[in-house]
Amino acid sequence: MxxxxxxxxxxxxxxxxxxxxxxxxxxxxxxxGLRPPPRKFPVLAASQPVSVRSQAIQLDAPVHNVGLAQDGTIAAPSAERAQEAGWYDQGPTPGQYGPAVIVGHVDTRTGPAVFHNLVRLRPGDRVEVDRQDGTVAIFEVNSTKSFDKAQLPVAEVYEDFSRPNLRLITCGGRWVGGTTGYADNLIVFASLVATRPA
Missing domain, CATH: 4.10.910 (30s ribosomal protein s13; domain 2)
Known part of the structure; x- marks a missing residue:
């Protein structure tokens, strides 16, 4: 005692x-394992992302726009673009207030896809997003979490507008097949910490 x-x-x-x-x-x-968001942070005007990089996991990929799928979820890139990431174009752009969402496949029938190594990102790792306006938004990873797709905490993932955030989302967990594929979503939570010219 x-x-x-x-x-x-x-x-x-x-x-x-x-x-x-x-x-x-x-x-x-x-x-x-904890990395709270910074108290001070930049904020950028709207500008679409064109690529996403992270030296920590050897990620360097183009980004294109995606919208909603027929079931109301964020659409994943097509199988033909599995080595590209997709930015959800009905949400904030990277650097604006709120969670900018970038999705990508973990693998395909033929091998690893763009976000295959996403699970290796750790708190403190950096993720850079090149934007159309020539700026680079630099994010720092706060946490990486796995959620059952059927029980995704919508508010935690999509509704934090207190600062510029980034969500990198891919599939994970066990393979269940059908229209679900993998049982879980792996989500990287990151906060904007700096900007620089491209």
Missing amino acids: TVIVVLMVLIVSGLVVERITGVPVLPSGLTA
Whole structure:
């Protein structure tokens, strides 16, 4: 019991020091896997994405527009464009307030597709999106989560308009076939941290 009390005192003291000084003092083991969005961030005017890159997973792919499928979900790129990503063109563009959504296949019948390595992105990794206006929107990964397609938390994924966000979405989990394919959606949550000229 004494050990637990001492540990709690240390954690609370650490949080107070961090709040006053801005210097993180908690052990990394207590904060591993978490990367909160930055407090300060740029905001960009609307401009369509043309490509998406991440050195962390050797991703470098063109981006084209996608809309809604007949069932009301975001349409995936066609099989012929499986090495390209699709930006949902009825939502924000990357850099605007809100979640810009870019989707892509994890694989095809013939092999890996554009987002095959998406599962390897970790908090702190960078994702860059080139835009038509010549700017590059630079996002930092906050988290990577997997959800059952039938129980997707719509508000968490699509309704955060507090800052410029990015959602990279692909399939994951077990293969169930039919019109569902994989049982889950793998979603990367990222926040805009910087911009630069292309």
